[in-house]
Amino acid sequence: MGFADTIWSDPVDYLRAVGPNDPVMFLSPAALQAQAQRFTRGFPGLVTYAVKSNPEEAVITNLAAAGLRGFDVASPDEIAMISRLVPDAALHYNNPVRARHEIIFAVGRDVASYSVDSLSELDKLFALVPTTRSNGEPVEVTARFKLPVAGAAYDFGAKFGATEAVATEILARVAERGYVPSLTFHPGTQCTDPMAWDAYIHAAGRIAQAAGVSIERLNVGGGFPSHRVQAQTPELEAIFALIARVTDEVFGDAAPALVCEPGRAMVADSFALLARIKALRDDAHVFLNDGVYGAFSELPLMGAMDRITAWSPEGAQRRGEIRGRTVFGPTCDSVDRLPGDTPLPGDIEEGDFLLIQGMGAYSVPTNTRFNGFGALAVQLVIELGD
Structure with missing residues (x-):
């Protein structure tokens, strides 16, 4: 535009x-960069931006100027754009369903992480994605799961997300194949109830235990709310603190590194x-x-x-x-x-x-x-x- x-x-x-x-x-670049720094300083892990929420090049370059180096991409076009604008960015391809030519494109652009929510899509990844990137770093495959929890404006689980049982099998197979085993979820867009993250993190603990796998990372998704109505100012820091506390409670000394992928709340x-x-x-x-x-x-x-x-x-x-x-x-x-x-x-x-x-x-x-x-x-x- x-x-x-x-x-x-x-x-x-x-x-x-x-x-x-x-x-x-x-667009206020100052406001955008300030929000990016609010996330990077407050969230207890890696912050990646969900490009789909607003892919304007000025948005991407301002987020990069604020220090973001992780991007949640959903298509080859988004992969190509981020590769051009932020060449050193880590690309997380978290659209769980992909055509084979899209996977091949992503491998060619050295995507670092893929999410998956079904065994059939997992087999596609196994057939086309090597276990290591061109720089020798291991490739992450993260099982996306869903729960019947409320608190969001609308439920992302209606389209994406495996049951706990299927996520357990995915996770075990990922670890067996030699990829970095991780878990991810999305509590739903504009999620104003912090307890949704509580429920999902506890479920992640159950899945990892059932699979017998120590997960490397836990991606707690997007869903962080933006300021839509005057009477409700989002308390992001309270959500960040809950995520950190519950992760420590559930996983203890084996706590995975945390990742988030805000889109709406970022931009x-x-x-x-x-x-x-x-x-x-x-x-x-x-x-x-x-x-x-x-x-x-x-x-x-x-x-x-x-x-x-x-x-x-x-x-x-x-x-x-x-x-x-x-x-x-x-x-x-x-x-x-x-x-x-x-x-x-x-x-x-x-x-x-x-x-x-x-x-x-x-x-x-x-x-x-x-x-x-x-x-x-x-x-x-x-x-x-x-």
């Missing part, structure tokens, strides 16, 4: 100068979206120039957000009494609607702008051009003006 050369002080500075008719996404709060009100229908329904076919694509799954301010075309903040509004996107599809009622100032007018914070994850890469809408500029700012 690319960035302009200008760095604005904040989104309202851009709004006053340009008055854009198309939606604009703003979401370093972006804000500026959308324009194209119509205010009978002072009831708000129509925006962006919607669920654009940067709001995951809101129907994730639920509403309320970190929103409204601004006049001159850059004055609207401060009327907050009221819930029905908000539609610009397309002719009736499902193009934000979930629930969106809290907005009562004095908004047609032509005003909404500035929505926390929009950096699963927004830029999933934006479409349905109905001819979807033009989305990306600008750099010093501050997001939250």
Whole structure:
């Protein structure tokens, strides 16, 4: 998508100068690097970034500048991009289902770690992946498992993850073949309940014991929450502390090295979206120039957000009494609607702008051009003006 050369002080500075008719996404490199350092300083292990959440090159280069050298990749394109932008990065190929040509590509790019959640996919890896990389380091194969635990916005276990019994067999076979044996899980996206990690780490202990294998690493997944609503500030440090404590309790002196793969929690709060009100229908329904076919694509799954301010075309903040509004996107599809009622100032007018914070994850890469809408500029700012 690319960035302009200008760095604005904040989104309202851009709004006053340009008055854009198309939606604009703003990235604060300072906010992104600060969040990366929050993870690297607080998480008790290796931090890898889930590239799929926002693969913008400026995101990758800023994370590398902040010191990240591990990336969770899900496709050959992501592998190629990270290899180009961060040549010394460790690549963790954690999409558990791959075509044979994708595995061959990954081997050629010296991928360090592969996850797997079925015996049939494990056989593919055994047939195509050597036990050592080109530099002589061993290749890691990590069994991904799932549990019926709640606490997340939606359950990743519906698609991926082996049962404990199958994960036990995978782990034993991996160790027998001479790969680095490890375990991984994903508690589900936007997981606000730290006890989900508690349950998974205890399950990892049971699996390792049943397999008779001392695991080298435990990847505790992504799922770390971003700041979506004003009343709920994510307490990441409390989650980090729980993960460290429970791992020590379960594994003792044989505790594996820990890995995490944040996507949403790493990148979401370093972006804000500026959308324009194209119509205010009978002072009831708000129509925006962006919607669920654009940067709001995951809101129907994730639920509403309320970190929103409204601004006049001159850059004055609207401060009327907050009221819930029905908000539609610009397309002719009736499902193009934000979930629930969106809290907005009562004095908004047609032509005003909404500035929505926390929009950096699963927004830029999933934006479409349905109905001819979807033009989305990306600008750099010093501050997001939250």
